[in-house]
Amino acid sequence: MTIPIMKKISLTLTAFLLLVFSACKLDTIEKIEFFIDYPNSFHSERINVKNPEIKKTSPVLRKNIIFESPAAEPDWILTAYAPKPESIAIGNFPDLAVDAQGNIHIVYNRVGLKYKRYLANSGTWTNEYDVGCTCENLNRSDPDIVVDSKGNPNVFCGKEYAYFDGKKWHKSIPGGNRDTELAIDANDRLYLISRGGNNGGHIGLTSKANAEEEWLALNDPDKKNKGFNDHVYPDLFIGKDGQIHIVQRHGPSVEVTYRRSIDGGSTWPLEEAVSNERSESPHIVVDGAGNVYIVTGDGSVFERKKEKWNFIGRKLYSSSRMQPEWGIDDQDNLYLACFGGRYNTRHKSVWMEERIIEPITSGKQIGFVETAGHKDFSYIIWEEGIGNADEGLGDDARTVIGILYPDGRIAGFN
Numbered sequence: 183m184t185i186p187i188m189k190k191i192s193l194t195l196t197a198f199l200l201l202v203f204s205a206c207k208l209d210t211i212e213k214i215e216f217f218i219d220y221p222n223s224f225h226s227e228r229i230n231v232k233n234p235e236i237k238k239t240s241p242v243l244r245k246n247i248i249f250e251s252p253a254a255e256p257d258w259i260l261t262a263y264a265p266k267p268e269s270i271a272i273g274n275f276p277d278l279a280v281d282a283q284g285n286i287h288i289v290y291n292r293v294g295l296k297y298k299r300y301l302a303n304s305g306t307w308t309n310e311y312d313v314g315c316t317c318e319n320l321n322r323s324d325p326d327i328v329v330d331s332k333g334n335p336n337v338f339c340g341k342e343y344a345y346f347d348g349k350k351w352h353k354s355i356p357g358g359n360r361d362t363e364l365a366i367d368a369n370d371r372l373y374l375i376s377r378g379g380n381n382g383g384h385i386g387l388t389s390k391a392n393a394e395e396e397w398l399a400l401n402d403p404d405k406k407n408k409g410f411n412d413h414v415y416p417d418l419f420i421g422k423d424g425q426i427h428i429v430q431r432h433g434p435s436v437e438v439t440y441r442r443s444i445d446g447g448s449t450w451p452l453e454e455a456v457s458n459e460r461s462e463s464p465h466i467v468v469d470g471a472g473n474v475y476i477v478t479g480d481g482s483v484f485e486r487k488k489e490k491w492n493f494i495g496r497k498l499y500s501s502s503r504m505q506p507e508w509g510i511d512d513q514d515n516l517y518l519a520c521f522g523g524r525y526n527t528r529h530k531s532v533w534m535e536e537r538i539i540e541p542i543t544s545g546k547q548i549g550f551v552e553t554a555g556h557k558d559f560s561y562i563i564w565e566e567g568i569g570n571a572d573e574g575l576g577d578d579a580r581t582v583i584g585i586l587y588p589d590g591r592i593a594g595f596n
Contacts, residue, residue, distance in 0.1 A: 214260075224262040231257040265594035267584030269543050269566075270307060271298060274579040275317075275324040276563045280556040281333040288563060289325045291317045292577045295339045297327075297346075313351050315342040319359055321574045324550070326364035328372070336372060336393055338364040343374070345393035356388045356397035361463070367420040373447065375418045375428065381405065384412040385430060387447055400447040407434045407453060415463030419508075422470060429456070429466040429476050438464050438478055440486065456484050456491055461501070467508035467516065477506045477518060497526045498536055503571040509553030509560045515588035517560045521571040523548030525562075529588035537590055541566045542582060549575035553586060561595075562586040 224243040230236035243262055273290030280286055284302035289295055295315040299308045317325065318340035325339040336345045341359035344351045358376025365373045372393065376386045383402025390397045404414070409432040416430045426443040433439025434453075437460040442452040456464075461479025468474050474486035481498030484491050500506045500520045509517035519525035523539030539548050545566025553560045567579030585595050 225265055226260060226262040229259040229261065231259060267542055267562075267582050267592060267594045269580045269582050271296065271310065271581040272578060273581050274565050274567065274569075274575045274577045275320060275550060276565055276581045277325045277327050277552050278554045278561055278563045278583070279327045279329045279335070280554050280561060281329040282331070283333060284556065285333060286554075286561055286583075287327055287329055287335045288581070288583070289313070289327045289335075289337050289339070290565075290581050291320055291325060291339065295325055295337060295344075297335065297337070299335075311351075313337060313339075313344050314353055315339045315344055318342075321572070322360045323358075323362045323376075324574070326362070328364055328366040330366060330370045330393060331368075334393065336364065336366065338362060338374060343397075347393070352393075354397065356390075357399065358386050358388065361415050363417050365418050365420050367424055368422065369424075371446070373418060373420065373426065375416045377412050377414055377416065379405065379408075379412075382408075384408050384414050384432075385416045385428070387418075389447060401449070403428055403441050403443070403447070403450045404430065404434070404439075406450075409434050409439070417463070417465045419466045419468050421468045421472065423472070425468075427466055427468050427474055429464045431460060431463055431479075438476065438484075440466075440474065440476065440491075454486075454491065457482065457493075462503050463505065465505075465507050467510050469510060469514040469516075471514070475508065475516065477508065479504070479506070481506050481518075481520070481524075483518070495533070497533060498524050500524065501571075505550065505571070507552060509555045509562075509586075511555030511558055511560055511588070513558045513588075515555070515558065515560075517553040517555065517562070517586055517588075519551035519553055519562070519564075521548075521550050523551060523564060525551060525553075525586070525590075527586070527588050527590045529590075534590040539564060539592065543580045545575075545580050547575075549579060559588065560586045562592060 226240040228238045273292035276290040278288045286300035295313040297311045327337045344353045361377040363375050370392045372390050374388045378386050379402035380399040383405035385404045387400045388397045414430040419427045428441040436455040437458045438456040440454045443450050459478040464478045476484045481500040483494040483497045498506050504521035506520040516528035526536045527534045543566045549565035551564040553562045563583045565575050565579040567575040569575035
């Protein structure tokens with residue numbers, strides 16, 4: 183006689199990332215209550231105990247769900263596992279952003295800039311859209327995407343900017359065509375930084391009040407104290423308080439220099455020397471408490487805390503032009519990734535370890551990797567194909583997307 187039993191199983195982040203969380207013979211259990219402590223679902227299947235070759239797909243396990251043992255199959259094993267990251271497009275130099283509704287926006291190049299959006303409410307991708315940007319000089323001005331408060335994408339590639347108003351794309355040329363970075367603040371003001379100044383410096387900075395306004399040149403952040411040439415490889419980050427943080431190479435006193443503006447880029451009173459590590463190129467991120475993190479081209483990390491710079495260690499073994507870049511989620515977990523699929527994470531102030539992404543397609547290698555923090559995890563996108571860090575992979579590369587958890591594990595989300 184089978185005795186009805188209700189059993190509770192808690193699926194934590196750690197258990198989830200082991201891929202198979204349990205193998206229970208359910209001949210006396212009729213119901214299982216699953217508590218899933220992470221934002222996405224498990225796939226599951228039933229395996230016949232007497233004949234393991236017989237497998238049947240079981241329901242997708244979401245948040246809190248009660249799973250009933252099939253009465254006609256008294257002896258079976260239930261397995262639950264994470265979906266794998268998936269290839270969603272053909273193209274190279276991908277980038278991504280997440281809006282307030284949890285929709286994912288991605289861009290990539292394939293004979294010009296392409297765009298797709300993941301709709302969180304339906305769990306589906308839109309069709310591919312041609313933005314209309316040619317992505318000139320792509321390997322020196324790769325695609326960037328940011329999303330405004332309305333959920334509309336703003337993109338830059340080559341020397342062209344474009345924004346989508348909900349119906350069509352609008353293009354303009356703001357200036358800057360090399361070593362560019364696009365950013366947006368909480369009020370939808372856009373900033374574009376690039377090599378080459380506007381009025382006497384080596385760092386060019388332009389801005390517009392919102393997507394519909396005209397681009398205006400701002401003061402060069404380094405005009406009053408510039409370095410010895412314009413190979414500055416600048417990067418910028420807009421803090422939650424609206425302050426603009428910049429890192430550059432070839433600074434006036436040391437290779438890596440930090441600059442900050444508290445008035446929207448009109449003045450740059452703060453300039454600080456960080457490091458003499460000169461690899462291409464440094465990148466910057468700022469957490470909710472205002473602590474600043476810089477990674478240099480070789481993967482060395484520096485932290486500015488209480489107005490003092492500290493060397494944290496070499497967190498990625500990057501080399502020339504592999505471009506280590508940051509991601510940060512709402513809990514201030516940090517994500518660091520570069521060309522070749524190398525990545526590392528900092529979870530609750532503790533660094534994990536460098537890992538390397540394995541290709542999921544027939545692509546022979548991983549190219550550039552980008553992350554976009556969201557809640558307490560990050561979305562991660564990369565390219566798989568053939569190429570090198572100097573020129574990038576070919577535009578026949580596969581674009582792959584997944585979730586990167588702060589403990590360093592990667593999985594899919596569909």
